[in-house]
Amino acid sequence: MRLRSDSTTCKTPGCTRAPRAAGLCRPCRTREIHGSDVVMTHTAGEVQHLMRRILDHYPTARDAIGACGMSSETFYRIMRKDSRASLKTPTYQRIMAAAEVLNGLPIESEPGAITWPEVAEYATTPEGLAFIVQCRAPKVIGRAA
Numbered sequence: 001m002r003l004r005s006d007s008t009t010c011k012t013p014g015c016t017r018a019p020r021a022a023g024l025c026r027p028c029r030t031r032e033i034h035g036s037d038v039v040m041t042h043t044a045g046e047v048q049h050l051m052r053r054i055l056d057h058y059p060t061a062r063d064a065i066g067a068c069g070m071s072s073e074t075f076y077r078i079m080r081k082d083s084r085a086s087l088k089t090p091t092y093q094r095i096m097a098a099a100e101v102l103n104g105l106p107i108e109s110e111p112g113a114i115t116w117p118e119v120a121e122y123a124t125t126p127e128g129l130a131f132i133v134q135c136r137a138p139k140v141i142g143r144a145a
């Protein structure tokens with residue numbers, strides 16, 4: 001446990017938030033004062049769209065929930081209508097990590113399929129733009145010299 005007073009992060013091991021009082025960040029300080037394990041700084045609404053994306057990616061809900069490293073109870077609590085439901089920070093971080101893994105992967109799970117987002121992204125690259133110009137250019141066969 002670090003006890004340095006000049007630390008730029010909360011003294012709780014693993015916590016990276018900025019300290020506010022007594023070397024602790026606001027949630028950790030609250031926990032110290034109130035003695036409860038309430039480190040809820042995120043809401044279900046922040047992650048529901050990510051959860052849907054993760055769900056879309058995996059063949060079954062069980063796989064998707066497993067990828068997030070959470071219990072199905074937690075999952076269903078998050079996906080309930082109440083988007084203001086609070087989320088413990090470790091759960092939030094696991095969802096973010098699971099969503100991060102999907103970044104850059106095709107959204108459709110069909111193997112080898114080129115998705116529209118991929119096509120759209122390719123179209124913005126110099127290589128893609130050159131290809132488009134080439135496609136639009138008039139055919140040069142038989143052009144007079």
Ligand SMILES: [Zn+2]
Pocket residue numbers: 010011012015016017024025026027028029
């Ligand atoms: Zn903290």
